[in-house]
Amino acid sequence: MDRSMGCEGSSVPEDRTEAGIKRFLEDTDDAELNKFVKDFPGNESCHQPEAKAWVSRPQVPEPRPQAPDLCQDDLEFRTPLWPQTSDSQQYFCASAPLSPSARPRSPWGKLDPYDSSEDDKEYVGFATLPNQVHRKSVKKGFDFTLMVAGESGLGKSTLVNSLFLTDLYRDRKLLSAEERIMQTVEITKHAVDIEEKGVKLRLTIVDTPGFGDAVNNTECWKPVAEYIDQQFEQYFRDESGLNRKNIQDNRVHCCLYFISPFGHGLRPLDVEFMRALHQRVNIVPILAKADTLTPPEVERKKRKIREEIEHFGIKVYQFPDCDSDEDEDFKLQDQALKESIPFAVIGSNTVVEARGRRVRGRLYPWGIVEVENPGHCDFVKLRTMLVRTHMQDLKDVTRETHYENYRAQCIQSMTRLVVKERNRKDRSRN
Numbered sequence: 001m002d003r004s005m006g007c008e009g010s011s012v013p014e015d016r017t018e019a020g021i022k023r024f025l026e027d028t029d030d031a032e033l034n035k036f037v038k039d040f041p042g043n044e045s046c047h048q049p050e051a052k053a054w055v056s057r058p059q060v061p062e063p064r065p066q067a068p069d070l071c072q073d074d075l076e077f078r079t080p081l082w083p084q085t086s087d088s089q090q091y092f093c094a095s096a097p098l099s100p101s102a103r104p105r106s107p108w109g110k111l112d113p114y115d116s117s118e119d120d121k122e123y124v125g126f127a128t129l130p131n132q133v134h135r136k137s138v139k140k141g142f143d144f145t146l147m148v149a150g151e152s153g154l155g156k157s158t159l160v161n162s163l164f165l166t167d168l169y170r171d172r173k174l175l176s177a178e179e180r181i182m183q184t185v186e187i188t189k190h191a192v193d194i195e196e197k198g199v200k201l202r203l204t205i206v207d208t209p210g211f212g213d214a215v216n217n218t219e220c221w222k223p224v225a226e227y228i229d230q231q232f233e234q235y236f237r238d239e240s241g242l243n244r245k246n247i248q249d250n251r252v253h254c255c256l257y258f259i260s261p262f263g264h265g266l267r268p269l270d271v272e273f274m275r276a277l278h279q280r281v282n283i284v285p286i287l288a289k290a291d292t293l294t295p296p297e298v299e300r301k302k303r304k305i306r307e308e309i310e311h312f313g314i315k316v317y318q319f320p321d322c323d324s325d326e327d328e329d330f331k332l333q334d335q336a337l338k339e340s341i342p343f344a345v346i347g348s349n350t351v352v353e354a355r356g357r358r359v360r361g362r363l364y365p366w367g368i369v370e371v372e373n374p375g376h377c378d379f380v381k382l383r384t385m386l387v388r389t390h391m392q393d394l395k396d397v398t399r400e401t402h403y404e405n406y407r408a409q410c411i412q413s414m415t416r417l418v419v420k421e422r423n424r425k426d427r428s429r430n
């Protein structure tokens with residue numbers, strides 16, 4: 001039989017009219033026919049025709065003669081009524097879409113939750129979006145800016161080092177009492193890149209040395225507030241500029257405010273600071289050096305501080321409510337976290353031996369206080385909140401609430417200025 005070659009090693013009928021195809025079918029034995037079906041374009045061994053080949057074809061007059069159904073579901077055999085070309089592949093087209101099991105395996109198999117041969121449901125694939133976002137964010141890395149404020153000597157640097165297991169204050173210079181009296185509030189920044197299981201975090205610690213150290217501490221919160229506003233202003237400028245691609249985000253996401261364990265609740269300076277800053281930053285109050293207090297004292301002080309926060313209308317960072325479908329353990333953990341405010345913490349950068357284990361703690365003649373023992377202090381709760389559970393929420397609140405407030409105020413005052421200027425011009429024209 002005379003056959004032209006369509007795809008390497010397979011034969012196709014030369015006469016492609018209905019009668020020609022019928023003849024081809026009658027004259028061909030089963031084995032040959034099977035080989036033809038197996039080898040012909042559209043099957044795995046030969047590439048499929050491109051969809052655009054159909055688009056550019058001339059209109060086919062109706063009705064079309066029906067061709068015998070030679071192939072499986074995915075292939076349709078049509079008699080060619082448009083001008084013939086030597087490329088026999090044009091007469092086969094893939095009917096779309098292929099069922100998931102018939103589709104080629106995704107190279108991103110591990111990222112594709114539906115990429116399993118058992119799953120025969122039709123799907124578009126947007127279920128992989130979280131994975132795509134995850135990959136992109138991990139590649140980009142994360143940043144977080146934490147501010148610590150409170151009078152010097154309350155254990156701020158020790159706690160920060162204990163929290164992130166780094167030595168961020170290597171080149172800190174401690175001032176003498178005389179120097180501290182003269183010192184004004186300074187703002188210093190320490191940045192460190194931390195990597196954990198392939199996830200990179202650029203951590204920036206903003207310290208406020210000199211805060212509360214002077215004889216007269218009136219308005220010593222001002223430089224801190226100005227610093228926070230400057231970061232918002234810088235971000236606002238960058239965001240409104242031409243190149244918005246690589247904006248460095250220096251906005252302060254959280255401020256740990258250290259409260260002395262030696263006073264009776266909040267001091268006037270604490271109230272003044274928190275009230276001046278609560279609209280600008282997420283404040284998390286900390287009861288410092290909790291090892292200097294007995295457990296009932298810690299409870300009493302915590303209660304007093306909570307009452308005073310309420311009484312003075314201070315808005316400290318509010319933990320978001322749990323979703324109703326969260327499991328009970330998570331809800332209990334969340335409740336315990338909310339009730340721990342202010343977090344009573346202990347800091348230490350030394351490792352001591354306690355009950356045969358090496359732990360981070362403070363060694364006293366009467367015993368050891370362990371930083372990471374939940375029975376001794378709230379250090380683990382604070383670290384869990386700050387790093388594991390609420391870091392993203394702190395960033396979201398900064399962006400959606402504090403920065404938005406700043407931005408709205410900026411736009412409002414800019415608009416006012418423009419209106420004023422226009423009115424002035426109008427008046428001078430008249």
Ligand code: GDP
Nearest residue numbers: 152153154155156157158289290291345346347
């Ligand atoms: P900062 O000035 O607020 O940064 O305070 P430092 O971290 O430099 O700590 C001042 C002193 O307090 C140091 O001698 C620390 O060892 C000590 N210290 C830090 N944290 C604690 C704590 O939780 N409990 C006690 N008792 N002392 C602490």
